[in-house]
Amino acid sequence: MTGVLESLSVPEAWSLARGTGVTVAVLDSGVDAGQPDLAGSVTAGPDYTRGxxxxxxxxxxxxxxxxxxxIAGHGHGPGGADGxxxxxxxxxILAPRVILERDEPGFAEFTRADRYAGTIADGMRYAVDHGADVVNLSLGRTYPTRREREAVAYAIRRGVVVVAAAGNGGADRTARRGGHTEYSYxxxxPGVVSVAAVDAEGRHADFSNRNSAVVVSAPGVQIIGAxxxxxxxxxxxxxxxxxxxxxxAALIRSRHPGLAPxxxxxxxxxxxxxxxxxGYDLGVGFGRVDAYAALTASxxxxxxxMDGAGFPADRRFAADEPRPVRVVHRSGGLIVTYVIVCALAVLGLAAAGARLRPGGRTEEESADVLGA
Known part of the structure; x- marks a missing residue:
C-alpha cells in the first residue's frame, strides 16, 4: 500500500494535512469499528438494511x-507502524450501513423489497445532518433515482463533497463495441466527483467505465485494504x-475547512x-489524482x-431586471431550429422516463449497487 500512496504523493501531502477535524461518511456495507487500523476512528450510523x-x-x-x-486507516502496533x-x-469515519454484501443471505431480499429502495439517499441525508465533510460512495447502479439525485443536491448545498465510483462495466460487450459505457449513479x-480506475502505470483499467461523467482517476488494480x-x-x-x-478530499477539507465542494x-x-x-479522456477524466498537488492548488x-462575485444567495438571475423585449421577427431558419430543439427535448424526456423506473427494483438493476 505504501507504494500506491507514494504514487499519489500522499506522504508529501502529510506535511500539509493529515485529515484532522474531518469526517468522511462511508456509505457502504458497514465498517468494523474494532479493526485495529480503524479503532477509535469509526462512528457507526444507522443500519438502513435492517431486516x-x-x-x-x-x-x-x-x-x-x-x-x-x-481513506483513514491509521495503522496499529507501536507507533502505528503495522497494518x-x-x-x-x-x-x-461515519458509517451508515446502506447496502449488503453480495454473499449475505439477505441480499436477494434487499434488492427486491421496495422498503430498501431509498437506503443510499437516506444514508446520505443522515451523513450530511451528522457532520460529514465528505461522502464516499464506492457503489453504484445503472439507473438514476429521484431520491438519490435530491440527496446529492442536499449534500452539495450544505457544503459536503460527494465522491462516487464510475462503475466496473468497462469490459462489457456493449462497452467494448461502442467505447462508451452506461452511466453509473x-x-x-451533477456535482459528484466520478472516479475511474487506473493500474499501477496510470493506464485505464479495462473494467473501469468510460463515459463523460468521469472526472478523475485513481489506482484501482490490486489494492490492499483492511x-x-x-x-x-x-x-x-x-x-x-x-x-x-x-x-x-478529506485532506483538502482538513487544511481548508468549509472550502466549497x-x-x-x-x-x-x-x-x-x-x-x-x-486534456480529457472518457476513461481517466482529467487525469490521475495527486494529493500534494491538490493541496497546493487548494x-x-x-x-x-470572492467578494462581489455573482448575486447574493437570496436573489435569482434577472429577478429584478426589466422584462425582455419581445422579438416579432422570426425567420424560417429560427423556427425550424426551435422545432428541432423542442423535438429533441421531448425525445430526451421520453428516454429519461424510460430509464427512471418507479416502484420495485429488479435483481439485475440492483446487483451493481455493490461491486463498484
Missing amino acids: ANPAGVAPKRLHGTNMASI MLGVAPEAR PASF GPDGGYWIGDGTSPATAFVSGV ALVTQAIVASARDRPAR DALAGAR
Whole structure:
C-alpha cells in the first residue's frame, strides 16, 4: 500500500494535512469499528438494511471496512507502524450501513423489497445532518433515482463533497463495441466527483467505465485494504479508486475547512497528473489524482477573494431586471431550429422516463449497487 500512496504523493501531502477535524461518511456495507487500523476512528450510523438478513445474522462489513481503511486507516502496533495506512489517517469515519454484501443471505431480499429502495439517499441525508465533510460512495447502479439525485443536491448545498465510483462495466460487450459505457449513479449526478480506475502505470483499467461523467482517476488494480476481524484483502475496482479520492478530499477539507465542494473538486482536477493528450479522456477524466498537488492548488483557491462575485444567495438571475423585449421577427431558419430543439427535448424526456423506473427494483438493476 505504501507504494500506491507514494504514487499519489500522499506522504508529501502529510506535511500539509493529515485529515484532522474531518469526517468522511462511508456509505457502504458497514465498517468494523474494532479493526485495529480503524479503532477509535469509526462512528457507526444507522443500519438502513435492517431486516433484510435473517434474524441473528451479523453484518459482514467487508467492503465498507476495506474502503474506510483506504481513506483513514491509521495503522496499529507501536507507533502505528503495522497494518494499513490510509490517505487521511487522522480523519474520522461515519458509517451508515446502506447496502449488503453480495454473499449475505439477505441480499436477494434487499434488492427486491421496495422498503430498501431509498437506503443510499437516506444514508446520505443522515451523513450530511451528522457532520460529514465528505461522502464516499464506492457503489453504484445503472439507473438514476429521484431520491438519490435530491440527496446529492442536499449534500452539495450544505457544503459536503460527494465522491462516487464510475462503475466496473468497462469490459462489457456493449462497452467494448461502442467505447462508451452506461452511466453509473450516483456518480453521474451533477456535482459528484466520478472516479475511474487506473493500474499501477496510470493506464485505464479495462473494467473501469468510460463515459463523460468521469472526472478523475485513481489506482484501482490490486489494492490492499483492511477487512473485518483484523484481516487484509486485495481487490480491483473503481471502489478503492473512489476511496483514494475521498481521502484526498478529506485532506483538502482538513487544511481548508468549509472550502466549497466545487472548489475542492477544482483543486483535485486542476492538479491531476498524467493528463490525457487532449486534456480529457472518457476513461481517466482529467487525469490521475495527486494529493500534494491538490493541496497546493487548494491553497490558491482558498485565498481567492470572492467578494462581489455573482448575486447574493437570496436573489435569482434577472429577478429584478426589466422584462425582455419581445422579438416579432422570426425567420424560417429560427423556427425550424426551435422545432428541432423542442423535438429533441421531448425525445430526451421520453428516454429519461424510460430509464427512471418507479416502484420495485429488479435483481439485475440492483446487483451493481455493490461491486463498484
